[in-house]
Amino acid sequence: MLELPTAADVADAARAISGVALRTPLITSPELDAITGARVFLKPETLQRTGSFKFRGAYNRLSRIPDDHKSAGVVAMSSGNHALGVATAAKLLGIRATNLMPIDSPATKRERTAAAGAEVVLFDREKDDRVAMAHAIAKERGAVVVPPYDDFFIMAGQGTVGREIVEDLGKLNLTPDAVFFPCGGGGLLAGSALAIHEQAPSTDLYSVEPEEFDDHARSFIAGERLANHKASGSLCDGLLVSTPGELTFSINKRHVAGGLVVSDDEVRRAVAFAFRELKLVVEPSGTAALAALLGKRIDVRGQTVVAVLTGGNVDPTLFANLIS
Template sequence: MTPSPNGPTGPGGPDVPVVTFDDVRDAARLLAGVAHRTPVLRSRTLDALVGAEVHLKCENFQRVGAFKFRGAYNALSRLSEQQLARGVAAYSSGNHAQAVALAARELGSRAVIVMPEDAPASKVDATAGYGAEIVRYDRYTGDRNAVCRQLAEERGLTLIPPYDHPHVIAGQGTAALELIEETGPLDALLAPVGGGGLMAGSALAATALAPGIRMIGVEPEAGDDTRRSLAAGHPVTIPVPRTIADGQAVESPGELTFAVNRRLLDSVVLVSDDEIRAAMKLAFERLKIVTEPSGASALAALLAGRIEPLPPRVGVIISGGNVGVERFLELLG
């Protein structure tokens, strides 16, 4: 990590670290043998439906069921013995919560996680199952960042944010690194965008390995904070989105993630909740994989014809599969 070259008027000012492709490679070395090298799935049916060669990076098979383990473990493993002994804090609707909880357990630490009251029960149960203490808040009236920061200060915990952290971003980028190492250069890469950590890390890796690749972010229609921010040229805050894609229900992109995505993203496209449901259904019925709503949003954009013009070889990150049986049936019923 190096200081920002943007100076006081650049994104984040002079003290904000710049995350590089070298950081992603370093994270990959650290995660080797700890995180799963998830499979890349191909489907002739999918190729025929969209008219392109599609490569699905299936992070639903990652530890904790989502890409978030990559960034959480990369960040926690770099803490000092004293920091690990005191413990860590995080806020999340579910996947980062589980990732931090498991990483803390693996590293002999403890985790306190701030989760919204309406977080999916399966994600809450899994987070508790990894040994974390859970503190609840109302996502529509409360400030999760403020709640978590106060907890961290009171208890002497190290805060591990879900996306706006250099080691988290670098860790998430290892998903795209693995994908392109396996497939070779791609013409475009689609990834869901919430706070922007997965897309920022993926863009750092993909543009280094495949110069000229189109980086396309996908957001739910109700949560288009990154699209608006890119258009405005600075981070924009929106009301808390109401969407089935709970992992993408954020109000504003991160400072670090926006700095990377502003530079490397080609576009951001939007998908409706119904289009996400259709992608989840196709993934289950034809590809035989379970995806959560956020995990299926990039696939939804491809199926809905949002990518124009559509290039010959496309990568899609299926970011997670954490959805309980009852919720899955409710969404697709």
């Protein structure tokens, strides 16, 4: 039996990260409303500590490590945002952190992770088994492995995004008809699904993935976890996961209405739109949900919808090219 979190665990995570993680606002754009015909709210986790939602789950997970185990440290695997979240959480909690990062991850993410005090170990997406590498290091040191998504406390921590969405819309006497999430391993989607459907069971939830990396979209149709055929080759470096997580898919297959797919060109336009209309710096992976709305993947006319902007850690040179 898989041990899966519940909405109560998301509520517990909200208490654990309170005062450490930021409660990001919901923002609106008249231009986006006009394009979609909907009342659209955006959840800018670009403003979150470390520049992405990943800090929420990382801090919740690391804060659960007993004091007598902290000296052995933690080992994480990430293309960047989870690594940075773990490094920052570890620094706050006095824990040694090691992060396995792909050699093609943005330099700014690697540099910021190291600057936060973590050891960075590089691997090749195409050739190396990052999970095996992480467990080998952890075994040698007696450290705790902190997965990027397939973890009880990680999912609960990420789910505070969904909890805040429902609570803050409730203050406006609104209930979301649909919420869109950029999706890599599915931890944000799973945790948020638990929180949202506890309060708003009729809300439709959608994963959004880049073309050729639509493992969730295909898995939802098949009813089982399917793998991607490629390991790299998209602007959305933070969403390039081989297959949905075992724990995350166990939740998402029961809660998610469907999976959507966007192209790199649509992502480029979304990055530029966020900069031009919202005055926000959003990395390509972080704009997938916005790209789905701009590309009208689902007819949301007349609805109240939310798109999560998951991160803003983008290489400056790439960003300049995307918005030009």
